[in-house]
Amino acid sequence: MRFFRVTTGVFQAHTYFLICEQTRQTLVIDPGEEFDAIADAIQKERLDVVRIVVSHAHLDHFWSAGALRDMTGAPIHLHPADDFLYTQLPEQGSWFGFDLEDAPPVEVYLKDGDVLTFGREQVRVRHVPGHSPGHVMLYNETDAWVGDCLFASSVGRVDLPGGDGPTLINSIEERIVTLGEHYRIHPGHGPSTTVARELDDNPFLTGRLPGMSRR
Template sequence: MPLTHRPLRLGLLENNTYLIVCPATREAAIVDVGFDAEAAIEAAREAGVHLRYLLNTHAHYDHVAGMRTVQEALGGDYYLHPADRPLLEHLFEQGAMFGFPQATAPAVVHDLAHGQRLPLGEEALEVIHTPGHSPGGVCFRWGEWLWVGDTLFAGSVGRTDLPGGSFEQLERSIRERLFPLGDDLLAFPGHGPSTTLGRERRDNPFVGEGAGRA
């Protein structure tokens, strides 16, 4: 049975939190909870799921701050790419920089690795390491669906001016690891509307075919 997902737009930066569910087993993963952890908890309870994973596409404050609250309410194992651990360790400073309240990271951090498969009910999510927006940025793939965090947006890309960011790296990640997956893949970003890889490959002003040609 195919996975389903429920996008929730939470908080003042309009972060997308995704609740991914295997309907056959009710096993679920939640991707990126920054603000309004209570709403995320409520959505998971309403869906009647067993939360197996708390997955971070990267460790920026607006994607991490609510993870521990969700974990304390619902359980589940927390996963992050190790290259973003320094960001996680500076969660307090990250929040302070933007004037956000203090947040505590989940106590136990499990590592994500490129190519890793995370079994979810009858299916599995695949981890794709896409550094650039942050060193440990990852995307999660299931079939034609791709949760891309702040790596790629509809008509844009994640900023690369924060600590550890690199536009060259981001460009390579998107062109070499995402676009070859195929034009039909649906991309669900950390902010804003969903898109397809085909649309971004053609039209994205930063990494698309016409990028760099004025």
């Protein structure tokens, strides 16, 4: 499996493309603000997008889900506990001065333990609530795509609707760190990292900082 990311918009959110190289079938995580950049990547790499996974329903992670669905026909996947955010895309846009339309209906509801195939590849789904109630991460044997749970030297903010600090730290400690120190971590914003590096450096995990970040 190969993957790459495109970073877009005022929020500088990452859209990840997970690719089966034999078949070109591709799973897209978090289609963000700039659909043109996402569509360009798909055309340039000749990707056959078969799944659209929304890690959590903050606008910077599903801004272009509808446009990508229209382009590819691929179904949109979401955990049901984030439905209340998913159905508020126009409201979320208005908070930041953007005029957005409703996203199309979710077609696949995710649950903890699901296995998602694309071509001859697969990733697993883990429910990691805290930043939002329905946040999920995807992982394989070496890499984890963790959305806004865990960042290099930081963690997701918990002051948005449905956020909860102790739940977030529990998700990170019980569901991400336990993958193993060698795991590579690919967040929704900023640089990639590893579990080992975060156990060493991340002030939210080493107990040096009370409270939560603002991202």
